Amino acid sequence: MEVRETEAVVRFSPETATVYFSGALRLANVKAYDNVAKLLHAAAAQVGEQPLVLDFKELKFLNSSGITALSLFVVGARKAGKPQLKLVGSKATAWQQKSLANFQMLWKEVPLVIE
């Protein structure tokens, strides 16, 4: 399962229960992230009781509309109590160290791993 945008690819691997983000997600507004949101919800439905990993290591940019769209997903999962989430980022990308912790603020039990 994959969403391709002009500068980015978002791919779900059922084998690793991981959504891989790569490239630059700088879409025009929150609505423009609908396809990404649909992929996340479909991935959530597939992983069942397993944690769903959101791997941002290869994502160079995420704009504030993208942060909002992903935040809505995180809060939705928190309210539903599932899926459990795990966030993975990279030390090498400036925004990840600073902004991935924001998702954790929305759901404190979500582990954040910066590699």
Next chain:
Amino acid sequence: MSNKIYGDFDFVPDVLVPEAQLALTLSPSELTAHWQRCGLLSDFVAGYISTVYSGDHRDAMSSIDTAISTVFQELIENAAKFSRKREAQINVRIKHFSRVLMLEVENGTTPAFAQRFEEYLRAMQERADLDAVYLQILEAKIENAAAAQRSGIGLLVLRKDHAVRVGVRFSEDEQGRPTVTVRAFQTLEGV
């Protein structure tokens, strides 16, 4: 209307001579029609400035490049979205002072947007805990589908997560129409 200023708009005095500067004039429609241009501009501005640091460690230069592009992207996106659609221009001015970078984006806008933006800035000014403001905005979006479609966190994220000083000036053009000028001051050390 006299100018109204919020935040750190005059963080670097206008009389200071920059080491490098760059100015661009754009129209909002050319950005909204081809949204990818916002990213192209952000990467161009970031590359233009960060090349100065090419003698530094490669990771440091890459980090500066990404940080500049991230900040400029939020400013240019806002100008593209919230400009008056007709006869409006977006004026970009970049000034690089040693380790401080000023990114300025000015655009003509509607009275309704200017008012809404000013209310937002006043609310931000009154709250010291930016994490709490951030959480409040995002939680409100869960309850309100219309609000969820607007991001509204761009400048807040710049201040909160990127240690960027932000200032905004509200003024009028010669025809009395509102003009918004946003300045972001970014320290290019340890980004």
